[in-house]
Amino acid sequence: MTSNAGPLKNLVMARSPIDRASHLRMDDGALERLWAEARILILVEDRLHASDTALNFQSAKEITGTGERFFLGQNVETRESYFAWHTSEMLVPENDLRTLRQVGASLSDLEAGLAVHAVGLAHWHAAHPRCSRCGAATQSTFGGAVRICVEDESQHHPRTDPAVIVLVKDREDRLLLGHQPTWPEKRFSNFAGFVEPGESFEQCVVREVAEECGVIVGEVHYLGSQPWPFPASIMIAFEAVTEDASTAKADGEEITEIRWFSRSEMKSAVETGEILLPPRISVSRRMIEHWYGVGAREDLTKGDDW
Numbered sequence: 089m090t091s092n093a094g095p096l097k098n099l100v101m102a103r104s105p106i107d108r109a110s111h112l113r114m115d116d117g118a119l120e121r122l123w124a125e126a127r128i129l130i131l132v133e134d135r136l137h138a139s140d141t142a143l144n145f146q147s148a149k150e151i152t153g154t155g156e157r158f159f160l161g162q163n164v165e166t167r168e169s170y171f172a173w174h175t176s177e178m179l180v181p182e183n184d185l186r187t188l189r190q191v192g193a194s195l196s197d198l199e200a201g202l203a204v205h206a207v208g209l210a211h212w213h214a215a216h217p218r219c220s221r222c223g224a225a226t227q228s229t230f231g232g233a234v235r236i237c238v239e240d241e242s243q244h245h246p247r248t249d250p251a252v253i254v255l256v257k258d259r260e261d262r263l264l265l266g267h268q269p270t271w272p273e274k275r276f277s278n279f280a281g282f283v284e285p286g287e288s289f290e291q292c293v294v295r296e297v298a299e300e301c302g303v304i305v306g307e308v309h310y311l312g313s314q315p316w317p318f319p320a321s322i323m324i325a326f327e328a329v330t331e332d333a334s335t336a337k338a339d340g341e342e343i344t345e346i347r348w349f350s351r352s353e354m355k356s357a358v359e360t361g362e363i364l365l366p367p368r369i370s371v372s373r374r375m376i377e378h379w380y381g382v383g384a385r386e387d388l389t390k391g392d393d394w
């Protein structure tokens with residue numbers, strides 16, 4: 089199942105067939121009953137109880153110690169309920185913990201959806217122990233969907249920070265990629281940045297591209313989106329075309345190097361190890377494959393670190 093309206097389908101982090109059943113979150117009795125029979129995913133901080141290819145689930149009887157429950161929803165076919173148990177206690181051996189980046193691409197659609205939801209909640213809860221109005225402690229409620237202030241009872245909702253990511257092309261259908269100094273050496277990827285207050289996605293696309301690589305883009309088209317809970321983003325992907333490739337220039341801070349690629353230049357740069365593409369779990373990788381077209385999976389895999 090996919091809910092993406094753009095041409096990028098089945099993005100690794102956006103392929104969940106889970107019914108979040110949000111009407112159950114406010115029903116403490118129902119949550120209690122569902123918990124007793126649920127499949128429960130242990131999260132130690134932000135790491136998942138998982139093998140290299142699948143999540144591990146426990147039953148309520150096996151959960152001990154201090155932590156918080158997150159209600160993740162129900163399997164639409166079997167109506168089985170899923171929860172996460174978020175704890176800082178080492179309930180499982182270190183060897184049985186994986187990060188979402190490590191296993192995200194290998195999980196089934198259902199498990200990927202559960203893992204993305206659980207990790208996103210885990211990051212948000214960990215970062216919001218106090219009320220942003222009065223500074224008092226907050227407590228998790230509604231199955232982990234809300235935190236509530238113990239003093240003024242204000243409700244605090246999980247945050248998701250929108251970021252646009254842009255496939256920049258010229259009139260000859262060449263692709264412009266950049267390198268950030270914080271990335272692994274030789275990695276090249278698309279341009280991205282957070283949406284600012286008062287800004288539309290499209291305005292953000294134009295601004296970010298101009299800032300990072302000096303190019304003015306006109307046409308902007310939506311490609312797709314996927315959650316990126318590292319810690320709290322959603323990536324909204326666009327492609328944009330420039331009439332004037334000659335103004336391209338790295339900003340020297342966020343982006344230290346830029347390069348235009350034809351398809352054959354991209355193929356040979358990957359083959360020779362001259363550049364590394366972003367990991368398969370990322371939307372940027374799918375954007376580059378979408379641009380490359382037929383043969384992307386065969387031609388662009390060298391050096392993959394997933």
Ligand SMILES: [Zn+2]
Nearest residue numbers: 219222237240
């Ligand atoms: Zn408060």
